[in-house]
Amino acid sequence: MIRVSIRDLADVLKSIDGKRYSLYSRLRNVHVVFEEGIYRLTKIQGDPHAQPSIIEVVLPFSKHGFPKKLLSNKSTIPFTDYITRKLYRICAKYTRKCGSGNSCYIGVPKPSPRILLRSSVEVNEKLDIILRFYVGLPARGRRILGKEAINVLCKKVPAIVKSVVSLRESIESIEDYVRNFLDQEFLREWIEKRDYMFFIGNGSILPRESSISEKPMRNPVLFKSPETFEVEVQLLSGKKIRGMAAKRGILIITGGGYHGKTTLLKAIQEGIYDHIVGDGREYVVSRKNTVYVKSEDGRVVNNVDISSFISNLPTAEDTSNFSSLNAS
Numbered sequence: 001m002i003r004v005s006i007r008d009l010a011d012v013l014k015s016i017d018g019k020r021y022s023l024y025s026r027l028r029n030v031h032v033v034f035e036e037g038i039y040r041l042t043k044i045q046g047d048p049h050a051q052p053s054i055i056e057v058v059l060p061f062s063k064h065g066f067p068k069k070l071l072s073n074k075s076t077i078p079f080t081d082y083i084t085r086k087l088y089r090i091c092a093k094y095t096r097k098c099g100s101g102n103s104c105y106i107g108v109p110k111p112s113p114r115i116l117l118r119s120s121v122e123v124n125e126k127l128d129i130i131l132r133f134y135v136g137l138p139a140r141g142r143r144i145l146g147k148e149a150i151n152v153l154c155k156k157v158p159a160i161v162k163s164v165v166s167l168r169e170s171i172e173s174i175e176d177y178v179r180n181f182l183d184q185e186f187l188r189e190w191i192e193k194r195d196y197m198f199f200i201g202n203g204s205i206l207p208r209e210s211s212i213s214e215k216p217m218r219n220p221v222l223f224k225s226p227e228t229f230e231v232e233v234q235l236l237s238g239k240k241i242r243g244m245a246a247k248r249g250i251l252i253i254t255g256g257g258y259h260g261k262t263t264l265l266k267a268i269q270e271g272i273y274d275h276i277v278g279d280g281r282e283y284v285v286s287r288k289n290t291v292y293v294k295s296e297d298g299r300v301v302n303n304v305d306i307s308s309f310i311s312n313l314p315t316a317e318d319t320s321n322f323s324s325l326n327a328s
Contacts, residue, residue, distance in 0.1 A: 017146025
């Protein structure tokens with residue numbers, strides 16, 4: 001292991017400016033020490049068009065300043081998820097195209113609305129915070145762009161880390177984020193203890209913006225529980241919510257086309273995950289072992305009478321003798 005300062009790293013990058021790309025391998029096993037912590041390249045790409053390199057940053061507990069209560073037990077999952085989302089936005093401000101392939105790219109995969117453990121942000125047993133993100137080592141063709149590499153590795157990476165550390169000034173926002181997660185975990189335990197299959201809070205937004213989007217639909221019809229299924233729950237945070245809870249057993253959902261049956265089932269399926277505030281499904285919670293099973297789309301059917309289920313198709317086809325090469 002070799003420890004170097006930011007200035008030492010800049011000197012190395014100057015020395016390989018304009019030379020063959022493979023000389024980036026000199027950075028292997030090099031640990032760069034800077035104000036907030038230490039970082040190293042855990043993967044060095046062999047080509048500017050290859051998947052970007054990976055930087056791993058270790059922020060010691062003595063330096064990052066986040067409270068211990070956020071770094072242990074169940075709080076770790078929402079805390080690291082929160083930091084991941086901020087890291088995604090911070091990296092987006094610093095990334096820009098330069099040179100060939102993925103040169104100068106900086107970032108992490110875009111997080112979904114689910115609150116999950118991720119490899120981009122972790123907390124170790126010493127309560128140090130570990131950040132991981134992609135960096136495209138700069139080149140034009142197969143020649144190293146030394147000045148651009150200095151800008152990325154000696155300026156942008158420390159600036160990104162500094163922005164992450166500054167999030168400790170937003171403790172109230174982080175605590176609200178953690179509280180939302182813990183409320184959902186509590187609600188999941190609550191339904192299991194009372195032998196319910198799922199809970200859907202009144203006011204939830206179940207439909208998505210489109211079939212390929214995870215964003216909630218704009219101007220939707222908000223969910224409202226039938227009176228016979230409605231219950232009230234006091235959450236861990238003290239907040240009281242009302243919604244639909246279905247006892248374990250066989251529950252049949254009926255309705256016409258485009259009435260929301262599949263949307264409801266998919267929301268229940270998604271209830272195994274905890275969701276961020278604003279997703280619309282924060283209070284849609286299911287048992288952990290819930291699965292969604294359906295028959296295969298795209299099947300061929302010939303001369304089937306489906307008139308008892310649907311009629312008056314927009315295509316004017318006869319549903320008493322229906323055929324399709326792509327049945328739903």
